[in-house]
Amino acid sequence: MMERAMEQLNVQLNRLTRSLRRARTVELPEDNETAVYTLMPMVMADQHRSVSELLLNSKFDVNYAFGRVKRSLLHIAANCGSVECLILLLKRGANPNYQDISGCTPLHLAARNGQKKCMGRLLEYNADVNICNNEGLTAIHWLAVNGRTELLHDLVQHVTNVDVEDAMGQTALHVACQNGHKTTVLCLLDSGADINRPNVSGATPLYFACSHGQRDTAQILLSRGAKYLPDKNGTTPLDLCVQGGYGETCEILIQHHGRLFQSLIQMTQNDDFKENMLRQVLEYVSQQNESHYQRMLTGLAEVATTNGHKLLSLSSNYEAQMKSLLRIVRIFCHVFRLGPTSPNNGNDMGYNGNKTPRSQVFKVRKVYDVVKKDVNAGKEMSFTKHANTTLTTPEQEPLELLWHSLDEWMVLIATELEKNRRDPASGATNITSILLKQREADSNSSPALGENGLHSTAAKSDSQGQLIPDTILENQEAYADGEDVISMTASRLSAVIQAFYMCCSCQMPPGMTSPRFIEFVCRHDEVLKCFVTRNPKIIFNHFHFLLECPELMSRFMHIIKAQPFKDRCDWFYEHLHAGQPDSDMVHRPVNENDILLVHRESIFRSSCEVVSKSSNEKLKQGIAVRFHGEEGMGQGVVREWFDILSNEIINPDYALFTQSADGTTFQPNSNSSVNPDHLNYFRFAGQILGLALYHRQLVNIYFTRSFYKHILGIPVNYQDVASIDPEYAKNLQWILDNDISDLGLELTFSVETDVFGAMEEVPLKPGGISILVTQNNKAEYVQLVTELRMTRAIQPQINAFLQGFHTFILPSLVQLFDEYELELLLSGMPEIDVSDWNKNTEYTSGYDVDEPVIKWFWDVVESLTQEERILLLQFVTGSSRVPHGGFAFLMGGSGMQKFTIAAVPYTSNLLPTSSTCINMLKLPEYPSKEVLKDRLLVALHCGSYGYTMA
Known part of the structure; x- marks a missing residue:
C-alpha cells in the first residue's frame, strides 16, 4: 500500500517537473531585434540558465547591436556585472572588442563601473585594453577617473602605453590627479606614467591636481619631481589654486617652491582673482606657522606701500590704482586680524601681545623731525632737515613709508593753503612753481626704490628749503599747465587716507577708532575740509570713517548735510546693507x-x-x-x-x-x-x-x-512746542522777544504739569522752584521748559x-x-502728483499711451479725490505712499518697478485686479469711461485690503 502511494507521488512530481519545464521554456523569436529585447532583462539579472536554454537551439546573433547606441548583449553584461551571462556570451562567440556608437567596448564599460570579474573574463578572451573610444578614452582612463586602483594593477600589465592620450591629450594620470585618487596616481607613476606630460593646452598632471584643489595628489607629484609649469595661456598651478580658494594646495606648492610665497602676495594686485578667494588662500597659508604669518603681513604691507606710492604718482591711472590699493589693504587687514590673540588698545600700533612681532609692520620710527610751527602766528609748517647732514632713512616698517609720504603731502598742501590765504593774489599755487624749478635741476624724476622695490621716503628741497615728496617730483610734467594741485591730488590722497584708516582700525577692538587716526584727522582738519569742499564725492567714496567715529563726524557734518539728499541716501543704504547677501533685499524663506x-x-x-x-x-x-x-x-x-x-x-x-x-x-x-x-x-x-x-x-x-x-x-527748541501746544509756544516766544525785568511775572524754574489728572509742580533743574526767571536767564528757562514738555515728559517712551x-x-x-x-x-511724499504718476507709468499686454481706455483711466484718476487716489495706489502697490523722488522710484518685489497697466479682455461686470508684487494694474478693456470709473471705484472701496494668489 505504501509502495503504491510512493509510486503515485513520483508520477505526480514528474508531471509537475515536466509542466514547470514546459512553462519555463520559451521559443526565442527568429528576428534579432525582437529576440534581443527578450534576452536583455535576463542578461541584466544574470539569469544565465534561462539565457542558455533560449540560445540553445536559436540562430540569434550574439553580436547583434541594438538600440540608439548600438550595443551588444556583451556590453550589457559587462556594464551590469553579469559575469555568468558574460562568460556564456563569450563562449558563444561574442566579440569582446566590439565598439558601440561611442566607441566603447565591453571592457570600457566594465572598467568604468569597476566590474572586476567581468574585466578578468574579457581579458581571458583577448579583450584589447588599448582600444580608445571616440573621445580617446581607454579602459585605464575609466579606472583612473573612478580611482579603481585594485583593477588598475591588473590592467596595466596588459597596457602597451600607460600614457595613451584621449582627444584632449589627457592621460590616465591627468584624470587621476584631477579627481584626487592618490593610490591610482601612485600606481600609474610606478607603471611609468610621464609625470610632466602636457595635454593639448599645455596642462600637466600637477596643473590638473591644483585646478581641483587636490592637495594630497599635488604632494605626491611634487615629491616625485613634478615640474612647476604653466599652460599655454600662462596660467600656473598657483593661479588655479587661488582661483578656487584652495589654501591647502597652495601651501603644498609653497613648501616645494618657496619663491611662490612672494608670487602669492603679488597676486593681490591682480583684479582677475576674486578677493574672497585670495583672502581664503592667504588666511590658510598665513596660519601655518608664525614665520608665514609675519612674512605674509610684511609682504602685503610692502605691496600696499608700492601701490600707494603709485597712486600718489599723478601719472598713474587713478581708478585702477585706487582699487588696487584698497583691495590689498582690505586683504592685509583681514590677515592681520587672524593673530592668536585679540587686538590691544592700539597704543603701539600693531603689537598684539603674542609672540609674533606684528609691530614690525606698523610701529612708528622717526624718519624726519617734523617741526610744527604756529601757522596762526604767521610761521610756516614744514619738514626740515639738518643742513650739515645727509638725509637718511633708517630701517623702517613698510606701511610707515606710505604714511610718511601721506603726511608730507598733507603738510605741504597745508603750507600752500596758508600762503594763498596770506596772499590771495599770488595766483597759481607755489607748488607748481617749485616743481617747474625743480624740473631743471633734476631731470630724472623717478622715485628711489628700496631693497624690496619700495619707494623711499627721501625728499628733495626747493631753493627756499621747502621739502618736496618724491611722489610729487615723479610727475612734474603733470603740473606744467598750472592746474590746481588740490584738485589733482585730493581724490588720490583721500584714497590713501582711507587705506590708513583701515590699517589703523584693524588694530582696534570693534567699535573703537584708533587714537592715531583721530590725531591725524585733527592735525590735517583744514586740508581735509578743503578736499571735501572742492569735491564732496570724496566723503562718500573714501571717508567711511566718519560714519564710525562721532568725534570725526561732527567736524564734517555741516559739509555732509550740504550734499544732495540722494547722494546721502545712497551712502546710507550702502553702509546699512553692507554684508547682506542681496542688495535688493529679496529673501525667499527656506521653511x-x-x-x-x-x-x-x-x-x-x-x-x-x-x-x-x-x-x-x-x-x-x-x-x-x-x-x-x-x-x-x-x-x-x-x-x-x-x-x-x-x-x-x-x-x-x-x-x-x-x-x-x-x-x-x-x-x-x-x-x-x-x-x-x-x-x-x-x-x-x-x-x-x-x-x-x-x-x-x-x-x-x-x-x-x-x-x-x-x-x-x-x-x-521752543518752536517745536507749537506742534503740541501752539498757544504755549507763543507765550515762550513772547518771553524771548520782550524784556521781562519789570513785568512782575514771578516765574521760577518750575512748571505745573498734569500727571494723570492731578497738577504737580516739577522743577526744571535742581532747586528750580526757588530760582526766579530773569532777563538774563530767560533763554535757559525757555529751553528747559521745552525739554520738559518735549523730551523729559516722554523720555522712557523715547x-x-x-x-x-x-x-x-x-x-x-x-x-x-x-x-x-x-x-x-519713512513716509514718502504726502501728496500724489497725477502728472508724475502718468509720466512714470508703463503699459503692457496691448495697451499703450494712446489707447482710449488709457486716456479714460487718467481722466478718471484726475477726477478722484486725494483719498481715492491713495486707495488706488494702495490697491496696485500695497502701499499708500509715494517714495521720495516720485513714482519713478516705486519699489517692486525685486527692486525698482514702475506702475504698470496691463490689458485684460472685457466681460460684463469684470472688476480691475492687481499684482502688488510687480505694481501692475490689470485693467479690462472697458467700453466707456463711465463703466471704467464705476468698476474702478468698486474695486478700490472693496479690494484695498486682502490679497490672494489670483
Missing part, C-alpha cells in the same frame, strides 16, 4: 518658520509676538508675511503689512501716541503707562519703523518734528522706541539726515 504669520483681526499683538521671536539677522535679509487664512504672499503683502501696522501704532486703544495740534501728526503719549505693556509696544513700534526704513518700505504715519528730532538725536529702532538702523547712519528728510524716508 515655514521664516514666514511671519499674523492675524488680521489682531495684527498689532500678533505681529509683536512673531517679530520678537524672529532673528534680527533674518529680518534684515528679508521679510515674508502671510495673513492667517489667506493665500497671498510677496512684496505686496509685506507693503500692506507695514501700511496696516503703521495705522495700528497710532491707534488710541494702545495709548502710545497722541494727535498733535495740527491734527495730522503724532507725538508719544506722556500718559502711555495706562497700558502696562506700553514700553514693550514702543520698542516694537521702533522695530517696525526701523525695519521699514531698512527695507525701503513706507509707513502710513507722520510724526511731529520734535519726535523726528528725538530719533535723530537733535535737541528740540528710549524704548529708539531701542527697537536702533536694532536695525545705527544712530551714526541716520544722523546724515534732518527731521524733514527722515520724514521723507
Whole structure:
C-alpha cells in the first residue's frame, strides 16, 4: 500500500517537473531585434540558465547591436556585472572588442563601473585594453577617473602605453590627479606614467591636481619631481589654486617652491582673482606657522606701500590704482586680524601681545623731525632737515613709508593753503612753481626704490628749503599747465587716507577708532575740509570713517548735510546693507518658520509676538508675511503689512501716541503707562519703523518734528512746542522777544504739569522752584521748559522706541539726515502728483499711451479725490505712499518697478485686479469711461485690503 502511494507521488512530481519545464521554456523569436529585447532583462539579472536554454537551439546573433547606441548583449553584461551571462556570451562567440556608437567596448564599460570579474573574463578572451573610444578614452582612463586602483594593477600589465592620450591629450594620470585618487596616481607613476606630460593646452598632471584643489595628489607629484609649469595661456598651478580658494594646495606648492610665497602676495594686485578667494588662500597659508604669518603681513604691507606710492604718482591711472590699493589693504587687514590673540588698545600700533612681532609692520620710527610751527602766528609748517647732514632713512616698517609720504603731502598742501590765504593774489599755487624749478635741476624724476622695490621716503628741497615728496617730483610734467594741485591730488590722497584708516582700525577692538587716526584727522582738519569742499564725492567714496567715529563726524557734518539728499541716501543704504547677501533685499524663506504669520483681526499683538521671536539677522535679509487664512504672499503683502501696522501704532486703544495740534501728526503719549505693556509696544513700534526704513518700505504715519528730532538725536527748541501746544509756544516766544525785568511775572524754574489728572509742580533743574526767571536767564528757562514738555515728559517712551529702532538702523547712519528728510524716508511724499504718476507709468499686454481706455483711466484718476487716489495706489502697490523722488522710484518685489497697466479682455461686470508684487494694474478693456470709473471705484472701496494668489 505504501509502495503504491510512493509510486503515485513520483508520477505526480514528474508531471509537475515536466509542466514547470514546459512553462519555463520559451521559443526565442527568429528576428534579432525582437529576440534581443527578450534576452536583455535576463542578461541584466544574470539569469544565465534561462539565457542558455533560449540560445540553445536559436540562430540569434550574439553580436547583434541594438538600440540608439548600438550595443551588444556583451556590453550589457559587462556594464551590469553579469559575469555568468558574460562568460556564456563569450563562449558563444561574442566579440569582446566590439565598439558601440561611442566607441566603447565591453571592457570600457566594465572598467568604468569597476566590474572586476567581468574585466578578468574579457581579458581571458583577448579583450584589447588599448582600444580608445571616440573621445580617446581607454579602459585605464575609466579606472583612473573612478580611482579603481585594485583593477588598475591588473590592467596595466596588459597596457602597451600607460600614457595613451584621449582627444584632449589627457592621460590616465591627468584624470587621476584631477579627481584626487592618490593610490591610482601612485600606481600609474610606478607603471611609468610621464609625470610632466602636457595635454593639448599645455596642462600637466600637477596643473590638473591644483585646478581641483587636490592637495594630497599635488604632494605626491611634487615629491616625485613634478615640474612647476604653466599652460599655454600662462596660467600656473598657483593661479588655479587661488582661483578656487584652495589654501591647502597652495601651501603644498609653497613648501616645494618657496619663491611662490612672494608670487602669492603679488597676486593681490591682480583684479582677475576674486578677493574672497585670495583672502581664503592667504588666511590658510598665513596660519601655518608664525614665520608665514609675519612674512605674509610684511609682504602685503610692502605691496600696499608700492601701490600707494603709485597712486600718489599723478601719472598713474587713478581708478585702477585706487582699487588696487584698497583691495590689498582690505586683504592685509583681514590677515592681520587672524593673530592668536585679540587686538590691544592700539597704543603701539600693531603689537598684539603674542609672540609674533606684528609691530614690525606698523610701529612708528622717526624718519624726519617734523617741526610744527604756529601757522596762526604767521610761521610756516614744514619738514626740515639738518643742513650739515645727509638725509637718511633708517630701517623702517613698510606701511610707515606710505604714511610718511601721506603726511608730507598733507603738510605741504597745508603750507600752500596758508600762503594763498596770506596772499590771495599770488595766483597759481607755489607748488607748481617749485616743481617747474625743480624740473631743471633734476631731470630724472623717478622715485628711489628700496631693497624690496619700495619707494623711499627721501625728499628733495626747493631753493627756499621747502621739502618736496618724491611722489610729487615723479610727475612734474603733470603740473606744467598750472592746474590746481588740490584738485589733482585730493581724490588720490583721500584714497590713501582711507587705506590708513583701515590699517589703523584693524588694530582696534570693534567699535573703537584708533587714537592715531583721530590725531591725524585733527592735525590735517583744514586740508581735509578743503578736499571735501572742492569735491564732496570724496566723503562718500573714501571717508567711511566718519560714519564710525562721532568725534570725526561732527567736524564734517555741516559739509555732509550740504550734499544732495540722494547722494546721502545712497551712502546710507550702502553702509546699512553692507554684508547682506542681496542688495535688493529679496529673501525667499527656506521653511515655514521664516514666514511671519499674523492675524488680521489682531495684527498689532500678533505681529509683536512673531517679530520678537524672529532673528534680527533674518529680518534684515528679508521679510515674508502671510495673513492667517489667506493665500497671498510677496512684496505686496509685506507693503500692506507695514501700511496696516503703521495705522495700528497710532491707534488710541494702545495709548502710545497722541494727535498733535495740527491734527495730522503724532507725538508719544506722556500718559502711555495706562497700558502696562506700553514700553514693550514702543520698542516694537521702533522695530517696525526701523525695519521699514531698512527695507525701503513706507509707513502710513507722520510724526511731529520734535519726535523726528528725538530719533535723530537733535535737541528740540521752543518752536517745536507749537506742534503740541501752539498757544504755549507763543507765550515762550513772547518771553524771548520782550524784556521781562519789570513785568512782575514771578516765574521760577518750575512748571505745573498734569500727571494723570492731578497738577504737580516739577522743577526744571535742581532747586528750580526757588530760582526766579530773569532777563538774563530767560533763554535757559525757555529751553528747559521745552525739554520738559518735549523730551523729559516722554523720555522712557523715547528710549524704548529708539531701542527697537536702533536694532536695525545705527544712530551714526541716520544722523546724515534732518527731521524733514527722515520724514521723507519713512513716509514718502504726502501728496500724489497725477502728472508724475502718468509720466512714470508703463503699459503692457496691448495697451499703450494712446489707447482710449488709457486716456479714460487718467481722466478718471484726475477726477478722484486725494483719498481715492491713495486707495488706488494702495490697491496696485500695497502701499499708500509715494517714495521720495516720485513714482519713478516705486519699489517692486525685486527692486525698482514702475506702475504698470496691463490689458485684460472685457466681460460684463469684470472688476480691475492687481499684482502688488510687480505694481501692475490689470485693467479690462472697458467700453466707456463711465463703466471704467464705476468698476474702478468698486474695486478700490472693496479690494484695498486682502490679497490672494489670483
